[in-house]
Amino acid sequence: MTLILTGSPTRYGEDRFTEDNGFLATVKAELEAVCRARGGSAGSSGSCRPVILMVSAAPDDKAFTDSVLDGMSLCVRNSGIRPAGITMLDRRNCSRAAELVREADWVVLCGGHVPTQNRFFHEIGLRQLLDGFGGLVMGCSAGSMNCAGLVYSHPEMPGEAVDPAYRRWLPGLGLTNIRIVPHYAQVRNFMIDGRRLFEDVIFPDSFNHSFYTFPDGGYILIKDGRSTLHGTAWEIANGQMRQICSENQVYTFMNVVFISPHFPQTYSHFCAGLKANGANVLGIADAPYGELTDELRGALTDYYQVRNLEDYDEVYRAVAWFAHRYGHIDWLESNNEYWLEQDARLRTDFNVTTGLHTDHISGIKNKSEMKKFYALGGVPTARQIKAAEGLKAVQAFTRKTGFPIIAKPDNGVGASGTFKIHSDSELRDWFGAHESNYGAFVVEEFITGLLTSYDAIYDSHGEPLFESMGVYPTPIMDIVHGNLDSCYWVERDVPAALSRIGRRTVKAFGIKSRFVHLEFFKLDRDREGLGKKGDFVGLEVNMRPAGGYTPDMMNYAHSTDVYQIWADMVTFDQRRKGAGEQYFCAYASRRDCYTYKHSHGDILARYGAGAFSESDPSLGICMCRRMPDALSDALGNQVYMARLSSRKDIQPFFDFVCEKA
Numbered sequence: 001m002t003l004i005l006t007g008s009p010t011r012y013g014e015d016r017f018t019e020d021n022g023f024l025a026t027v028k029a030e031l032e033a034v035c036r037a038r039g040g041s042a043g044s045s046g047s048c049r050p051v052i053l054m055v056s057a058a059p060d061d062k063a064f065t066d067s068v069l070d071g072m073s074l075c076v077r078n079s080g081i082r083p084a085g086i087t088m089l090d091r092r093n094c095s096r097a098a099e100l101v102r103e104a105d106w107v108v109l110c111g112g113h114v115p116t117q118n119r120f121f122h123e124i125g126l127r128q129l130l131d132g133f134g135g136l137v138m139g140c141s142a143g144s145m146n147c148a149g150l151v152y153s154h155p156e157m158p159g160e161a162v163d164p165a166y167r168r169w170l171p172g173l174g175l176t177n178i179r180i181v182p183h184y185a186q187v188r189n190f191m192i193d194g195r196r197l198f199e200d201v202i203f204p205d206s207f208n209h210s211f212y213t214f215p216d217g218g219y220i221l222i223k224d225g226r227s228t229l230h231g232t233a234w235e236i237a238n239g240q241m242r243q244i245c246s247e248n249q250v251y252t253f254m255n256v257v258f259i260s261p262h263f264p265q266t267y268s269h270f271c272a273g274l275k276a277n278g279a280n281v282l283g284i285a286d287a288p289y290g291e292l293t294d295e296l297r298g299a300l301t302d303y304y305q306v307r308n309l310e311d312y313d314e315v316y317r318a319v320a321w322f323a324h325r326y327g328h329i330d331w332l333e334s335n336n337e338y339w340l341e342q343d344a345r346l347r348t349d350f351n352v353t354t355g356l357h358t359d360h361i362s363g364i365k366n367k368s369e370m371k372k373f374y375a376l377g378g379v380p381t382a383r384q385i386k387a388a389e390g391l392k393a394v395q396a397f398t399r400k401t402g403f404p405i406i407a408k409p410d411n412g413v414g415a416s417g418t419f420k421i422h423s424d425s426e427l428r429d430w431f432g433a434h435e436s437n438y439g440a441f442v443v444e445e446f447i448t449g450l451l452t453s454y455d456a457i458y459d460s461h462g463e464p465l466f467e468s469m470g471v472y473p474t475p476i477m478d479i480v481h482g483n484l485d486s487c488y489w490v491e492r493d494v495p496a497a498l499s500r501i502g503r504r505t506v507k508a509f510g511i512k513s514r515f516v517h518l519e520f521f522k523l524d525r526d527r528e529g530l531g532k533k534g535d536f537v538g539l540e541v542n543m544r545p546a547g548g549y550t551p552d553m554m555n556y557a558h559s560t561d562v563y564q565i566w567a568d569m570v571t572f573d574q575r576r577k578g579a580g581e582q583y584f585c586a587y588a589s590r591r592d593c594y595t596y597k598h599s600h601g602d603i604l605a606r607y608g609a610g611a612f613s614e615s616d617p618s619l620g621i622c623m624c625r626r627m628p629d630a631l632s633d634a635l636g637n638q639v640y641m642a643r644l645s646s647r648k649d650i651q652p653f654f655d656f657v658c659e660k661a
Contacts, residue, residue: 001130002030003137003175003222005144007182008111009075011217016078020217021231021248024079027138030223031081034105034135049084050136052076053104056090057112057142059120065090068110089124097124105135109143111182114153117142118170127173137175141182144220149174152211154181154202161193161201168205176222177327178253181213181236203239211236214245220253225330225353226573227253229278244278251278252571255326257319259334259343260285260309261296264628266552266563267335268296273567275299279331282322284315302326312342319346330354331570335515337544340365354460354513354570356543364509364543366410367442374538377508379501380530381538382447382521386410388439391431395424401445406477410442418477420446447530447537449521451475454494454502455546455554457565457575460513462506465575466565468554469494470546476634483593486636487654489586490550490557492647501536509541513573515566517542548627548635549587556622556643557585583619584644588657589627589636595661603657607642619643 004027009017017024028048035048054072056065069088076083087093089100101107107130109117121127130137139147151172155161181187181202190197202211212220218231229251235244245251254274261271261283272295274281280301286309289297297303302325304318323329332352334343341361348357356364363369367384374381385397387407398405407430408418421427431438453470469491479486498520505518519539526532545551545562554562559580568576590596598606604621605611612620623641640657644650 001133001135001137001175002034003139003147003220004030005139005147005176005178005180005220005222006216007141007144007180007184007214007218008216009138009140009219012186015071015074017075018217021219023217023219023230026219026221026230027079027136028081030136031106038105038134048105049082050105051103052083052086052106052108053100054086054088054108054110055117055126055143056088056120057110057114057117059090059094059116062090062092064112068112072108072110091120094120094124097126098129101126101129101133107133107135107137109137109139109146111141111143113157114142114145114151115167115170118146118151118153118172121146121173122171130173130175144180144182146170146172147175148172148179149177150179152179152181152205152209154197154205155192158193161195176220176227178220178222178227179209179211180220181211183216184213184234185215198236198241202236203241206236206240207238209237212244213241218245226571228572229253250572254279254330254571255282255322255328256280256331256333256570257282257284257322257329257346259315259332259339259346260336261300262287262292263336264548264631265293266549268293268299269551269561269563270335270566271296271299273561273564274570275301276564277567277571279567279571280326282326282329284318285309309339309342312345315342316346316349319350323350333570335544335566337542340543356514360510364541367408367412367540368410370538370541373509373541374505377504379505379508379538380535382444382530384442384444386439387431387434387441387443391428394427394431394443397443398424398427404446406444406446407441408444409440411440418480420477420481447521447523447527448525449523449537451539452498452520452522452536453546454498454505454518454520455516455550456502456506456518457515457562457569458506458511458513459569460573462510462512464503464506465569466554466560466562467494467499467502468558468562469498470550470553480633483591485591485594485658486589486634487587487658489584489650490553492557492582492584497534498536501538505538505541511541511543513569514543515545515562517544517546548631549623549625549639549641552623553585553587553641556641557583559583584647584650585622586642586644586650586653588640588642588654590638590640590658591632592637596657597659597661598656603640606656607640607653612642613645616645619645 011018031050032048058064073086151170153170160166214233220229232247233245234241256274256279261267262285271281283300283303286306289303306314329350329352331354332347344356344358344361347355404420404422451472455468456464457466472488518541520536523533523535530537551562561577564577565575607620609620610617622643627635627639642653
């Protein structure tokens, strides 16, 4: 079922559906989809001819009901919609309600007196009749209000505001939890029984509730579990009213829980993107609220501080509190590999249908399980054995692969705990040193080649909205173990071969609605069983953005905003942010333990914006800052990023920044 909530589908005085905010186009598109799905009638041109059922708000007032039928029929036809039939459901034919609903493609819940219509809905069992309905339902005014599970029926007739027996809360159809106050322009200054409708009636009733009000011409579309408000609108909550959307803009009704939004610090940009799209951003972290950045505090709708993010029960209570206060959680994410398992458990426990659940975690956290999915997608990978099989089995493995080999945690992040083993004696020593925990490791053949990454954002259909390539000339393992400077770059373009194998990997792992960082080796020589020189070989999948400031590098390289692209994927399931001119973005870091030949001032004088290229002032240093200590082992302490137009400028930039004194 697709649901549209309106005050009126027409602007005041018009006899056709409005085209403002894309309303008519939306209705026609939904009707076409319904007709295709349900095998509805079609005209000679192939356009949809829906069967329309209107449900009266005044079932015993024949004259009023007939006038509504005539007026709506005229609007439908004047809007270019050619129905196969239009029927009004009222007292005269309510015995056929089940049959009429079953035959309809489009059910229109008419406007009128909310309590009167509400009683009629219950008398005919409309809530049950719409269960499983696969067509389009459109509410108009009272019809929209009665779609809520708990209907707010504000007084509208003389005497209702002062009548202690008047019921303002009624059980509704349960098609949505969104409550609207329709016809904003007409009722904003309305007086009822000597009281101001908004200030004296609705505002006091809004404590612990939210109402949404918008002029005719605006509407709410509820489809595929997503609710979006189109056009100028206000939210009324806790006795106050604030504008949340403007004409030709879209506001998304979503409750998004973001775990640890303060770390890394750049993750506040994800939250800002969600807020810009209208989502309720609900943060959970262990930092005091006052220590959050201004951007993050401004992006969060609410914040819950826990003592320890490792304490699942405490984090569970935080999510439960948000669910109690704001309703069902639509999305829960940390974008952080460390919290992937906890995120999945929370989604499972709170029935959050978006994102990974506990039954899919092992395949993307355990390196041994990854191999099965790589094989499913026909993606070549290094041969592997579980160290748990014992020393003799691993020795037999090395007789096939030769040395060196790599031992790394089956469930681990980055290069932490990774060992390069060069001989049988080193292998025996390694087993001896890890006698208590070698079963937690896997052993892989060592592959030589260029380490690259396929970074992408995928929608709910498994289609890429954004793709990028990272190049890492020095493996992270060598950087960590050798305390080396970290230098890498984001490519200007994504090679077709990497895009193909990246997409194939995504499909094999069933990745949807995620920002991913997939690692591949580009072979430096032919390797039997893996491929030819230049081919890409699967290394690891990471179900989160690349680490550190790499997302910012993607922004600089592709002249875009990946934080907003991700937020658009979450809220709209599409990309709305374009891209500009393409560049290379190079990253060079320094470590505090070394002395360098060129000073900070020297670097800015050589590569600062405007200094590096007179013809293009956008080239040169685009970011210069400290790396958080928690990430410095792999990424260095002091970071310099430069946007460059040519690949030949990358290595000289690395050399200049990292040259030791």
